[in-house]
Amino acid sequence: MARDWSLDELASRCYLSPSTLSRIETGHRRIALDQLAPIARALGTTLDQLVEPVDDEDVVIRPHRDEGRGMTTWLLSRESGPGGHTVAKIRVTRPAPTDLRVHPGRDWLTVLSGTVVLRLGERTILVRAGEAAEFSTMVPHAFGAHDGPAELLCILDNDGQRTHLAHDHS
Known part of the structure; x- marks a missing residue:
């Protein structure tokens, strides 16, 4: 000023x-x-x-690479939004894990590029670029890349953020 x-x-x-x-x-x-x-x-x-904040460091979102899990994550919302939701861009290179997880809440995702394999209970669903999926996270689930890397945009509640973005879960 x-x-x-x-x-x-x-x-x-x-x-x-x-x-x-x-x-x-x-x-x-x-x-x-x-x-x-x-x-x-x-x-x-x-x-x-x-x-x-006035410097670029405060506005630039840096990726978090987790080579062991085959995921790179950009947290696009610095703080939880209404209802505790977090927006994240995820680049996934791993196949869908066989270990399916459950947690309270709902997940929403849209595929930006590539194809995502979404495993929901007994079903395996291919979600392609331009398509979206929304589901109860009480259904055992996991996601991964199909035929090459995929990028997706996710809206996760607090439980979804802990489950999908934590270092020790899939």
Whole structure:
């Protein structure tokens, strides 16, 4: 927020000492919660805008590769959405595991590229690019790639995130 104010001017507007503001600005002092509100008010902004990250590191989503499970995951939602849902893009290279899992909730997925083998109980379903599937996760299930890598977009509840994205489950 460029205001063309001197440090002294901003300090007087938010009732802090210039040395305190200088130490906060240079990272030599942690900002206290009771200091944020007067600084935001002086700058004519909100607390959210004042503490919003500004570097690219905070907006870039890095993949998590799990070679042992044949999956790469991008968590597209940094925090759980309404109802605790998480959105993830998954690239899967492994075949569908034979070990089927159950957990409370529902999963929804759409295939972006390739074909996904979805095992639901006794059924084996091929879900191709452009198609979607939604199912109760109380039905024993697993998914994997069919004839080459596949990429899918998933919406998972909290139980689905723990089951599908954890390191020790399929």
